[in-house]
Amino acid sequence: MRTIPNILEKMLKYRYKFLLFKSQIRLHYGNAFPNNSYCNSPGYPMNKNSILFLTLFTAIVFFQSCDTKLLPTFGDDLSKSDSLFLGFHLGMAQKDFFDQCTELNKEQKITQGPGGTTNVEYRIVDGYESEVSMRFFPTFIDEKIFEMPVTYSYIAWAPWNRQYWAENLLDEVLEKYKVIYGEDFKLIDHPTQGKVHYKMDGIRRINLFVKDEQFVQAVFTDLKVEKRLKEEFEKSQSEENKPSN
Amino acid sequence: MKKLINIRYFLIGLGMSYFASSCVDLEEEVFSAVTADNFFKTDEEFISALGQAYTSLGGLGNHSGLWSINEISSDAITISHKGGDWFDGGVLLQLHQHEFKTDNPFLQNSWNFLFGGINTCNRLIFSFEALDNPNSPAFIAELRALRALYYYWAMDAFGNVPIVTDFTDVVAPETKTRKEVYDFILRELNEIIPLLPVTKDGTTYGRMTKWSALMIRMKLYQNSEVYTGTAQWALAAADASEIINSGPYSLMPSYKDNFAINNSRSTENIFVYPYDKVFAGGFNWVMMTLHIVSQSTFNLTQQPWNGYQTVEEFYNSYIDPVKNPGVQGPVWKGLALTQSNGTIDGRLSNFLVGPQVRADGTTLIDPGVEPTDPTGRNGDPNGPPLTFMPYLNEISPGGLRQAGARIAKYEFERGGTNNMSNDFVIFRLSDVILSLAEARFRLGQTSEALALVNQIRARAGNLDPYNTLTDENLLAERGREMYVEMTRRQDLIRFKKYGDAWWPFAGMNRPKRVHTPGSFLELFPIPSPQLLANPKLKQNPGYN
Numbered sequence: 001m002r003t004i005p006n007i008l009e010k011m012l013k014y015r016y017k018f019l020l021f022k023s024q025i026r027l028h029y030g031n032a033f034p035n036n037s038y039c040n041s042p043g044y045p046m047n048k049n050s051i052l053f054l055t056l057f058t059a060i061v062f063f064q065s066c067d068t069k070l071l072p073t074f075g076d077d078l079s080k081s082d083s084l085f086l087g088f089h090l091g092m093a094q095k096d097f098f099d100q101c102t103e104l105n106k107e108q109k110i111t112q113g114p115g116g117t118t119n120v121e122y123r124i125v126d127g128y129e130s131e132v133s134m135r136f137f138p139t140f141i142d143e144k145i146f147e148m149p150v151t152y153s154y155i156a157w158a159p160w161n162r163q164y165w166a167e168n169l170l171d172e173v174l175e176k177y178k179v180i181y182g183e184d185f186k187l188i189d190h191p192t193q194g195k196v197h198y199k200m201d202g203i204r205r206i207n208l209f210v211k212d213e214q215f216v217q218a219v220f221t222d223l224k225v226e227k228r229l230k231e232e233f234e235k236s237q238s239e240e241n242k243p244s245n
Numbered sequence: 246m247k248k249l250i251n252i253r254y255f256l257i258g259l260g261m262s263y264f265a266s267s268c269v270d271l272e273e274e275v276f277s278a279v280t281a282d283n284f285f286k287t288d289e290e291f292i293s294a295l296g297q298a299y300t301s302l303g304g305l306g307n308h309s310g311l312w313s314i315n316e317i318s319s320d321a322i323t324i325s326h327k328g329g330d331w332f333d334g335g336v337l338l339q340l341h342q343h344e345f346k347t348d349n350p351f352l353q354n355s356w357n358f359l360f361g362g363i364n365t366c367n368r369l370i371f372s373f374e375a376l377d378n379p380n381s382p383a384f385i386a387e388l389r390a391l392r393a394l395y396y397y398w399a400m401d402a403f404g405n406v407p408i409v410t411d412f413t414d415v416v417a418p419e420t421k422t423r424k425e426v427y428d429f430i431l432r433e434l435n436e437i438i439p440l441l442p443v444t445k446d447g448t449t450y451g452r453m454t455k456w457s458a459l460m461i462r463m464k465l466y467q468n469s470e471v472y473t474g475t476a477q478w479a480l481a482a483a484d485a486s487e488i489i490n491s492g493p494y495s496l497m498p499s500y501k502d503n504f505a506i507n508n509s510r511s512t513e514n515i516f517v518y519p520y521d522k523v524f525a526g527g528f529n530w531v532m533m534t535l536h537i538v539s540q541s542t543f544n545l546t547q548q549p550w551n552g553y554q555t556v557e558e559f560y561n562s563y564i565d566p567v568k569n570p571g572v573q574g575p576v577w578k579g580l581a582l583t584q585s586n587g588t589i590d591g592r593l594s595n596f597l598v599g600p601q602v603r604a605d606g607t608t609l610i611d612p613g614v615e616p617t618d619p620t621g622r623n624g625d626p627n628g629p630p631l632t633f634m635p636y637l638n639e640i641s642p643g644g645l646r647q648a649g650a651r652i653a654k655y656e657f658e659r660g661g662t663n664n665m666s667n668d669f670v671i672f673r674l675s676d677v678i679l680s681l682a683e684a685r686f687r688l689g690q691t692s693e694a695l696a697l698v699n700q701i702r703a704r705a706g707n708l709d710p711y712n713t714l715t716d717e718n719l720l721a722e723r724g725r726e727m728y729v730e731m732t733r734r735q736d737l738i739r740f741k742k743y744g745d746a747w748w749p750f751a752g753m754n755r756p757k758r759v760h761t762p763g764s765f766l767e768l769f770p771i772p773s774p775q776l777l778a779n780p781k782l783k784q785n786p787g788y789n
Binding site: 098164 | 307308310334350353357361364407412414415418527663
């Protein structure tokens with residue numbers, strides 16, 4: 001009986017489980033995911049519903065099968081730890097984000113990235129084993145930054161340049177993050193994602209992990225907004241499950 | 246229903262890279278180790294794993310990757326430096342002016358896209374080969390076909406690249422010549438084509454089939470003289486004929502329906518990447534080409550970037566009555582101050598030109614418009630109302646914000662996001678028909694070639710058939726039909742036009758580099774970080 005290499009094992013695990021999860025979500029969301037086409041129909045869910053689903057999905061990923069002590073507790077006095085990088089912060093207005101991007105672009109610090117969640121590219125020349133590409137683009141809720149996914153990869157990545165694979169880059173990014181955001185990152189061994197380094201300060205949660213051989217992924221999340229979205233989701237679920245008269 | 250389940254599972258796998266991970270309810274079965282005993286039991290599980298190999302293709306619709314370097318380096322597309330926007334360190338100008346530099350990040354992105362895809366295929370092939378499962382050989386053949394596609398693109402762009410097929414091999418490879426890579430791809434395709442599925446239905450949509458693999462081989466033969474020095478027109482014609490005669494494809498009655506938001510039912514698209522704005526994002530053309538205030542035209546959730554533009558000469562090839570004879574009618578030309586007569590080629594749906602309005606029909610104002618200059622040379626001739634004019638005043642530094650016909654080939658969704666959901670066409674029957682025409686033309690079978698070209702012109706609409714076929718009008722017809730389908734650079738090289746001066750560069754302060762057929766500039770340089778990381782790799786001749 002042959003055991004599949006570790007990285008493939010991880011991918012296969014989460015892919016298989018996603019199959020099961022998707023079928024459950026389809027029961028909940030019904031027409032939000034049309035069965036007959038993966039292209040959009042006119043009845044495709046509003047953008048916010050999609051964000052809601054993705055957000056809860058991401059939140060559940062990290063917390064549903066983990067130690068519940070990891071769940072954030074929201075007291076009345078959340079700190080203002082909302083800063084990200086390059087002058088961006090959680091809760092930043094969308095317009096301010098684009099204005100900041102324009103300024104950074106004029107200073108030639110950032111360029112247009114490939115697109116999607118990697119719309120903006122920042123090249124890090126010094127401080128790493130080799131030049132690193134940092135790409136990011138926020139998710140906006142109510143036209144404010146709710147979440148900021150970031151990817152890191154060595155420019156010199158190639159299948160044969162094993163020294164530049166993401167597993168090595170992760171250690172370097174983590175060290176940089178400790179300097180910037182504080183030392184107290186914790187490590188969990190997530191059943192599907194493998195090693196995930198995380199830190200929570202006030203409203204900001206940082207997750208850091210290997211996405212695949214090439215990319216390290218960081219996700220900065222506004223926990224206050226996430227909590228609100230979760231409450232809205234739970235409310236919508238309970239309304240759906242109410243017996244009809 | 247089974248077909249729908251299969252494609253659903255495939256798309257689930259396809260969307261996997263979009264999520265950090267997944268989860269199930271609290272009563273999940275947790276595996277301490279995934280082995281062949283508890284996975285790969287069903288077709289759905291194989292397809293789900295395969296999805297990741299196809300997910301790598303998602304980079305095609307992005308900015309700054311393989312599609313960008315192929316299109317911007319051609320005579321069809323450019324991105325002008327518009328005041329403070331789009332200089333980006335000069336990397337875009339380099340591409341269009343053929344001043345390719347080894348540290349251009351677009352080249353690095355393209356390299357990583359290609360070898361990232363190859364690596365994923367190698368990884369999955371390795372895992373499937375380890376399984377004693379009757380499903381494995383078929384899926385391995387599919388992965389080898391997909392890998393052949395990546396290698397074809399790598400060979401076309403960079404020429405001399407390393408060949409890696411073993412996921413476990415940690416030895417840094419050396420450069421192989423373009424001919425060696427060509428031979429490798431051909432061997433792979435010859436072995437696997439008989440093993441690939443031939444059906445066109447929900448189970449094979451968005452996946453490699455015999456027909457898409459034949460398409461790759463046809464492209465190898467079509468460009469064989471460029472790649473190897475030896476033409477293979479008869480073999481190209483044979484593969485094209487097989488796809489046309491035996492394949493399950495037919496031309497759509499309407500050209501633009503191949504690129505609609507919901508284009509999954511196209512009878513003409515042979516191989517696509519099925520983007521989805523939520524689960525398989527990355528198709529960002531709506532952002533890449535539209536003006537910032539076009540957000541109000543289409544009620545988009547984000548502001549576009551005002552980047553990609555069509556070169557005016559290329560746009561004019563549609564409306565010029567001499568070069569493209571047909572029905573004459575009102576078209577937008579030049580400064581787009583008024584409409585004038587030109588050929589109303591049905592494929593003008595490829596462009597967004599002329600005055601733009603808000604979704605409610607009211608005038609759309611560009612608040613950042615340049616001061617008015619009736620000539621359009623140093624200011625906008627139309628003033629604040631947003632008007633996409635085909636005229637391009639210059640490439641840098643004073644490119645006008647409203648200059649250039651914009652790419653509208655893929656239908657824009659009203660209320661859309663930065664990610665489009667149209668399926669991205671990689672291979673299409675129309676390309677096969679034109680390729681067969683070209684092969685016949687090269688073999689001296691001119692009347693057969695002419696009939697094939699005129700078939701495409703007839704479908705386009707409002708066009709007169711050609712009476713004769715020449716290199717010039719064949720290349721032009723390919724250009725009009727295959728606009729922004731990542732064929733133009735390759736076509737220009739094959740037709741020995743890639744080194745020509747184009748654009749109104751004469752007299753401008755930043756001329757495009759003119760070079761002769763066979764120039765080293767017909768290959769992109771190997772990105773310098775790759776050479777530094779692996780000293781066994783060699784730079785393409787002609788580059789430092």
